[in-house]
Amino acid sequence: MPAFTVAVAGGTGGIGRALVNGLVQQGKHKVLILSRKSSTLEVDSASISTIATDYTSIPSMISTLQEHKIDVVISALILSSPENSQAQLNLITAATQSGTVTSFLPSEYGIHYTPETLSFHPAARYWLDAAAALRASALRFTRVVFGWTLDHYGIPRVHSYMKPFKYVLDFDARRAAVPGDGTQKVSFLHTTDLARYVAALLEDEGEWPEVSAFVGGVASWGEFVRIAERVTGAKWDVTYDSVEVLEKGEATMLPQPPGAPTEEDYPGMREMVSEFGLMAVRGVLDVSDAGIRNGAFPHIKPMSVEEVVEKAWGRDAGA
Ligand SMILES: NC(=O)c1ccc[n+]([C@@H]2O[C@H](COP(=O)([O-])OP(=O)(O)OC[C@H]3O[C@@H](n4cnc5c(N)ncnc54)[C@H](OP(=O)(O)O)[C@@H]3O)[C@@H](O)[C@H]2O)c1
Incomplete structure (x- = not known):
């Protein structure tokens, strides 16, 4: 019996496939991929079908999350434009309203973005907006960063x-x-190790800190x-x-x-x-001063x- 049903949004991408691979290797959860189009992905000799997702439609994403009884959403969407950022914000809204999703990992996997970062990296807004939306929700979340x-x-x-x-x-x-x-x-950090830490995080049933930093x-x-x-x-x-x-x-x-x-x-x-x-x-x-959590695993x-x-x-x- 899998512990959770986990949906990896953007699980077709560079970081996302590593995360899917880590979860498949861990073998404890049912893993699904959300993608803008249907396809089948070979990951660690498992075939995983992607669920076609319209990130512009919150009601259709709520139906998808409910239909597949998703407990955990891991986002690995690329946040390279206002459109992509909105896609993730819509997914957070859908997860909040789904009634099935309890935990959410936003697409981070980089530096610890703070309002100060905006002065020299305006795109930091996308990560900060997602963190603010999650703070305002009842979802358990943590921002995984490594540098x-x-x-x-x-x-x-x-x-x-x-x-x-x-x-x-x-x-x-x-x-x-x-x-x-x-x-x-x-x-x-190498993404193979990132994926192992993310898979391990799901084993932690307690409260998550806002930021989880892992470094190699x-x-x-x-x-x-x-x-x-x-x-x-x-x-x-x-x-x-x-x-x-x-x-x-x-x-x-x-x-x-x-x-x-x-x-x-x-x-x-x-x-x-x-x-x-x-x-x-x-x-x-x-990210050393963001609270390194290697010791927890x-x-x-x-x-x-x-x-x-x-x-x-x-x-x-x-x-
Ligand atoms: N620290 C580092 O050195 C580092 C390096 C790379 C990335 N990162 C971070 O990791 C995260 C993922 O990056 P990545 O390089 O893995 O991304 P990526 O491979 O470029 O893209 C990830 C997925 O995003 C989906 N996507 C693209 N445009 C979209 C849109 N308009 N709406 C919805 N989905 C869209 C695509 O999935 P579908 O086509 O299947 O829909 C794609 O496979 C980002 O937060 C990035 O900043 C950090």
Whole structure:
């Protein structure tokens, strides 16, 4: 008998598929995926049918949640536009009114957004609006944050559902474009470990704190470059983007591999990459002070920065 029926909205995406995979591997819950279109997804040798969802219609989402007796909604929707943000807000309203959903994880999986973040990253509004809607609801919720994903530095040798995206470090070219002076700390987690923590959270039947931070390791971008140099046994070409350059939205863009998100997917990508740089410089890419909860789940041993880089680029990589 599954413990909960869990719906992962956006379970077709990079983070979402990792979360679905983690829940399927855990094997305790019935897992469904909400998607804008019907399809079947192969995840960890299980076939999961997606439920076609119209995120603009709250009544139809309420019917879906009731029909499938959904207890828990995990959102992994991409919050890249006002339309996407509204989709998640509508889903929160539907979950609140469904009468079946008791717990909700909003799409976070990044930094701990606060009103201060708005001054240099206006899109933070989407995450803050979702948190405000959940605070006003009776749903149990927690905002899962970790900082920056380690997946980009392990692809393709360390399995990930995320699209490749070169940011700060280009292992192929042995080149780094560091935001600021590279001394501020950044916290990291691989999405495989994120998924294990999220699955474990569902086992916790008590109150959830507003923010649940999980990290695999903490390092500055400068320290990350030194790890990369040690593991690859090469001196890297390192340049630095000043705060002025980042504030002008002119961060250095690394050449992207096939399959990476493009300017077409994310108009204003260079501005967004510049804002990521400002997040690092202002220290908000390190979520350590948001309340790290690794200790609540000691059986999970997340991969560190060194482990991912060794597995992907070390002497025995691909062996
Ligand atoms: N910390 C980090 O380094 C990091 C990195 C990446 C992502 N994130 C965060 O993780 C979350 C998910 O990101 P992601 O990269 O996994 O997203 P993604 O793969 O780009 O998209 C996730 C899903 O969102 C759904 N979607 C797209 N547009 C939509 C719309 N207009 N209305 C409703 N649904 C829509 C799609 O599902 P269907 O097509 O099936 O409907 C898609 O599969 C975001 O909050 C993001 O900020 C953090």
